[in-house]
Amino acid sequence: MLLKFVPPLLLTAMLAPAFAKEAAPAAADPVAEARLMELSSELRCLVCQNQTIADSNAELAVDLRNEIREKIQTGMSDAEIKDFMVARYGDFVLYRPPVKGTTLALWVGPFLLLAVGGGILFFNLRRRRQRDAEPELSRDDQALAESLLHTDTTKETR
């Protein structure tokens, strides 16, 4: 039973030095480092496009983390740092793109699709309900149908 925990523990022990190495700069200024991590996890690394600058080990991501760290030290606000990044790399660098003309389809599209889908569903259901609500044959029609069914059809086809 205990054996089950040994491999993960071993793995953790093996990785510990690696973590220690990664965490080294955090000792400098924990508050600034926390801000750096928060900011850079909102920013896309353009080299490896599905990673954040916080996650990526691409050289550019390392450079940009240093750049952001410096900007934090000079007292720039998060918004100012994001503007700096957008001015150079475009909106694509933001994981949460701003709402504007070019990104409208991105923001409104899903709701538009939902509305279209909902509309189709609504009209289909309404039509089905109307069809179901249509009265059964009236008594006269019923009698007519009965009489037609019981007449000798051979006469008519002749």
Add this chain to the structure above:
Amino acid sequence: MKARYLIPLAIFIAMLAFLGVGLTLDPREVPSPLIDKPAPAFRLQTLDAPSRVMTPEDMRGQVWLLNVWASWCGGCREEHPVLVELAKSRAVPIYGLDYKDQPGDARRWLADFGNPYTAIVSDPDGRAGIEYGVYGVPETFVIDKAGVIRYKQIGPITPKALQETILPLVRKLNAA
């Protein structure tokens, strides 16, 4: 009534068309926000003479290319013959930004493959690269007489991109 059953097929074909177009697009080509903006300033030492410092202001009054390259960059080697040919044609001066490179490596590279550059500045820590929004070398900017970026080529300049996009733009900017 029959037509209803064709709707899924139509949707499928439309999706295929979208996916097909998607395949022809390169997701690595992110449009630069710097187009039609002044070229960001830098003050960098030249590769040949570290005592000489260049800024984009030095190129004011002419249409020029800023080619971001490095000796460690594979795409740059692919692009290099195109640049050498372009330099021979004297159509437009090419200035190099040697991005995060060792000066020795860069000089050896130029000695081996030829030097198409009018001048090269060194950007050893990549700070100028960040100012230009560089995220993958090679990248090339077309900059007009007033120092405004007019076009950015991401990745190697292909002969096709040169003939169909860059040279016509250079001619247009030179005439302006």
